[in-house]
Amino acid sequence: MKTVRCEWANTSELDQTYHDEEWGVPVHDDQKLFEFLLLESMQAGLSWSTILKKRATLTEAFDQFDYKKIASYTEQKEAALLQNPGVIRHKLxxxxxxxxxxxxxxxxxEFGSFDQYIWSFVDYQPLVNHWQEANEVPASTGLSDRISKDLKKRGFKFLGTTTVYAFMQAAGLVDDHLPYCFKRAAT
Structure with missing residues (x-):
């Protein structure tokens, strides 16, 4: 019997694995939340498949997404990242x-954890959407607008409303699995 997934996840094995194991699963671990923030900000303007292909290299290059280490990167480390062909070599x-x-x-x-902060926007429960077709799934929402504005106010970069909505999907703050997808049937 063939596994039926959301349409976007049928393009490659990497997409399928990501869809099946991560996308839409609620994340409460700050390390993983930062990983998704970094990956989604790197994805801006690119395909998610490109990020998945580079994920292993990005993980290594960015010290397993250890935000404490990344926060103290020097200009030399930044220059080395710009020379690494395995990462998204975009200075900004x-x-x-x-x-x-x-x-x-x-x-x-300020909040005790990033988890506490980000999940407060959805009252600590995933928002389960009921889209019927892939073309109904929005690129952004009023909520992603609000979160993006709050993050920008706090000094975050490259986290516009579309990127934030993709982060919300990745980290399970929203569940956008379509009704025919086996993951929707599991919830």
Missing amino acids: KIAAAITNAQKFIAVQQ
């Missing part, structure tokens, strides 16, 4: 990763 995105690590720590200090 790499600078944003460092800034976002610093701001992530500031949010932890």
Whole structure:
């Protein structure tokens, strides 16, 4: 019997694995939340498949997404990342990763954890959407607008409303699995 997934996840084995094991699963671990923030900010303007293909290299290059280490990256480390062909060599995105690590720590200090902060926007429960077709799934919402504005106010970079909505999907703050998808049937 063939596994039926959301349409976007049928393009590659990497997409399928990500869809099946991660996308839409609620994340409460700050380390994993930062990983998704970094990956989604790197993805801006690119396909998610590109990020998945580079994920292993990005993980290694960014010290397993250790935000404490990333927050203290030097200009030399930043320059080395810009020379690494396995990462997204975009100066502003790499600078944003460092800034976002610093701001992530500031949010932890203010709220106790980034998890506490980000999940407060959805009252600590995933928002389960009931889209019928892939073309109904929005690229952004009023809520992603609000979160993006709050993150920007706190100094985060490269986290516009579309990127934030993709982060919300990745980290399970929203469940956008379509009704025919086996993951929707599991919830």
